[in-house]
Amino acid sequence: MEKVRSFWDIIDTRDDTALPDVKVDPDDDFCVMYTSGSSGHPKGVVLTHRSAVSAIQSWLFSIQVSNLMGWAPNPPIDDDGNAYQPCTMITTPFFHISATHAGFLLALWIGMKAVILSKWEPARAVELIDREQVSRFACVPTMSAELLEAAARMGSTLRSLRTIDSGGAKRPASQVAEIAARVPHAMPGTGFGMTETGGPGIGMRGEPYLQNPEAAGRLQPPLMEMRIVDDEDNEVSVGEVGELLLKSVTNLRCYLDEPQATSEALRDGWLYTGDLARVDEEGVITIVDRKKDMIIRGGENISCSEVSAALHLHPNVIEGLVFSIPDDRLGENVGACVYLSANCTTTEEELKDFLVPHLASFKIPKKIWLRDAPLPRGATEKVDRLAVRAEYLG
Structure with a gap:
C-alpha cells in the first residue's frame, strides 16, 4: 500500500537510537487513576510504582492461597482433555483500575492472554468467550446477569470459563446461585477494592462465596491491614458495624491537587474508605453500605x-x-x-x-x-x- 510503512522498517533505520536512561524509584508516581464520581466529583488518585507492583504480587499470593485452600478453579482444559493457555476478558475501560491492574497488568505479568472488549455487548462477549476460550471473566454484577441471559439465548454453555468474578457492587444472592447452577464449571467470586487501594482489598470465591453471598470476603493477604471503627475512631466489636479502614503499601499516595481530600481520606497511613462494614469471628467481612448512603429516618x-x-x-x-x-x-x-x-x-x-x-x-x-x-x-x-x-x- 502506498504511504504505508512497516513499523519494523522504521525501527531498522534507527539502529543508533537508545532508550533514555531514566532512573525510576519505587515510590515515584506511576499513574493517576480517576474515581468514578458516582457519588461526587471524580478525584485523581496518584499511585506509585511500588503500589502497582505490590498489587499484582498481592493478587498472585492470593491465587496461591486459594490453591492451597482448595478454592482454586479447575485448570483450563478443552473437551479432549488438552490444557490451553489461561485467558482473561477485560470488560471495563482502561481508565478503570480493574482493567489496567487486575486485568491487563496481571495478565502481562503471568503470560495470560487478554481479550479486550471495546464496549460491553453481551452477545459479543459470549461469542468471544467461546472462540478465544476465555477462562477468567470479571465484571460488574449487571454484566454477569446479561452474560447469562445472552448465553442462554445463544445456546452457549460458556464451557471455557473457570471463574466469573464481580466487583463494583454487591451481586444479588440469586445471581450467585444462578451462576453455580448454569455454569457449574466456573467458580463465582466477588471482590471489594478501590481505586484508592490500588485495586486489592477483600475477596472470596467458590464454596465460601456460595455459602455466604452477602459477604465481600476476607482481607487480601499479605499486604493489607484492616480496622473497623466508630465515629470516635474506636475499634468496634466483632459483628458490630463501623467504618472500614485499610492500610497497605498499595494505597494511594495522594489525591491529585486535593490536599484537603487527601488529609481526610489518609490518616496515619490508614485509608478511610467511607464504607460501613462488619467482620465475623472467622474474619469474613460484609460491606453494609456507603457511610453517606445510610438513610436516617x-x-x-x-x-x-x-x-x-x-x-x-x-x-x-x-x-x-x-x-x-x-x-x-x-x-x-x-x-x-x-x-x-x-x-x-x-x-x-x-x-x-x-x-x-x-x-x-x-x-x-x-x-x-x-x-x-x-x-x-x-x-x-x-x-x-x-x-x-x-x-x-x-
Missing part, C-alpha cells in the same frame, strides 16, 4: 443496600437503586427506583406488599419509581447515583 438508621437486596428478591426486578428522599416530618425517608422485566405488570403497591415479610415496616420505601430501561451508568459501569437522584428528585 426519624432517628432510625436504614441501610440502602439492605432495602435494595430485598427488592432484588422480586422475580421481575432486574436492578434497583435505593436512596433518601426528603420528608417534612421525618427529615429523610426511603425512595427507590427499579428496572423491571419486559412486559411485566408489576405495580408499585405490589412491590411494597412484596417487601412486607422481608423488611421492617419503617424500611419499606415510601415511593418506588418504576422504569422500563436500565439505570443510568457512568463510564466505569457503576450506577450513577447522582443522575438517578436528579432524574427523580430534581
Whole structure:
C-alpha cells in the first residue's frame, strides 16, 4: 500500500537510537487513576510504582492461597482433555483500575492472554468467550446477569470459563446461585477494592462465596491491614458495624491537587474508605453500605443496600437503586427506583406488599419509581447515583 510503512522498517533505520536512561524509584508516581464520581466529583488518585507492583504480587499470593485452600478453579482444559493457555476478558475501560491492574497488568505479568472488549455487548462477549476460550471473566454484577441471559439465548454453555468474578457492587444472592447452577464449571467470586487501594482489598470465591453471598470476603493477604471503627475512631466489636479502614503499601499516595481530600481520606497511613462494614469471628467481612448512603429516618438508621437486596428478591426486578428522599416530618425517608422485566405488570403497591415479610415496616420505601430501561451508568459501569437522584428528585 502506498504511504504505508512497516513499523519494523522504521525501527531498522534507527539502529543508533537508545532508550533514555531514566532512573525510576519505587515510590515515584506511576499513574493517576480517576474515581468514578458516582457519588461526587471524580478525584485523581496518584499511585506509585511500588503500589502497582505490590498489587499484582498481592493478587498472585492470593491465587496461591486459594490453591492451597482448595478454592482454586479447575485448570483450563478443552473437551479432549488438552490444557490451553489461561485467558482473561477485560470488560471495563482502561481508565478503570480493574482493567489496567487486575486485568491487563496481571495478565502481562503471568503470560495470560487478554481479550479486550471495546464496549460491553453481551452477545459479543459470549461469542468471544467461546472462540478465544476465555477462562477468567470479571465484571460488574449487571454484566454477569446479561452474560447469562445472552448465553442462554445463544445456546452457549460458556464451557471455557473457570471463574466469573464481580466487583463494583454487591451481586444479588440469586445471581450467585444462578451462576453455580448454569455454569457449574466456573467458580463465582466477588471482590471489594478501590481505586484508592490500588485495586486489592477483600475477596472470596467458590464454596465460601456460595455459602455466604452477602459477604465481600476476607482481607487480601499479605499486604493489607484492616480496622473497623466508630465515629470516635474506636475499634468496634466483632459483628458490630463501623467504618472500614485499610492500610497497605498499595494505597494511594495522594489525591491529585486535593490536599484537603487527601488529609481526610489518609490518616496515619490508614485509608478511610467511607464504607460501613462488619467482620465475623472467622474474619469474613460484609460491606453494609456507603457511610453517606445510610438513610436516617426519624432517628432510625436504614441501610440502602439492605432495602435494595430485598427488592432484588422480586422475580421481575432486574436492578434497583435505593436512596433518601426528603420528608417534612421525618427529615429523610426511603425512595427507590427499579428496572423491571419486559412486559411485566408489576405495580408499585405490589412491590411494597412484596417487601412486607422481608423488611421492617419503617424500611419499606415510601415511593418506588418504576422504569422500563436500565439505570443510568457512568463510564466505569457503576450506577450513577447522582443522575438517578436528579432524574427523580430534581
